[in-house]
Amino acid sequence: MQEQPDRVLTPGLAARVEMTVTDDDTAQAVGSGDVPVLGTPRVLALAEAATVAATARHLPAGTTTVGTRVELEHLAATPVGRTVTAQARLTAVDKRRLTFEVTVVEGEQTVAQGRVERVVLDRQRFIERAGRSS
Template identity: 70%
Template sequence: MEQQPESVFTAGLSARVELTVSDSDTAQAVGSGDVPVLGTPRALALAEAATVAATASRMPPGMTTVGLRVELDHRAPTPIGRTVVAQARLAKVDGRRLLFEVTVTDGDTTVAEGRVERVLVDRHRFVERATQSS
């Protein structure tokens, strides 16, 4: 019998990931601006990596999560050489939907914060559908 997400994932699961900002992480490099600071897409990718890490140890075999919705406020610039920490906390489980609260910080400074919603899917079926529709 397949486990329901509610029994596998519980509110409060969390994880953190770190990144030392390099030239390839800047707005200039990722095409989201022309300044040499952490680009918003890179901050978001780091926050999403934290959400994936938060569920990794409890992920049922053959399943994965995919991004569904993102809300992110990028509040402060981070120059090259600084280390940012993304933290994700699972705030709510609604069926197969997982809602995370995320923050990206540089020391005591909140660089970005928001919410990431992911949905639990069968990995094989998801990839199969994605490749058939192209």
């Protein structure tokens, strides 16, 4: 896997993504609890979407990233109808391993924070291997 000069993964890359919480995003709907507030699995999915967005334009052709490790503190409840924003910042690059700091906020309140690790790999080879393992 060779990197092209204009596609370099360096610390500092960042992205933000946002979503408005719907009934489908609640802990009740996703099976992670029985309360009608933003469920932790959806918080994690939003945080991971921010990590993907942070590197999408910088990956070498034919590569992708997959999540390998997550540390996430879900600190505050978010009711249906509110908008949350996830921000991811690439903090470390160790060969193919990427480490991101992630924060999810609603207005000024921190909803969640943590760290996500992803690995850069050949997209086609990964899909082929995944198909063989089932």
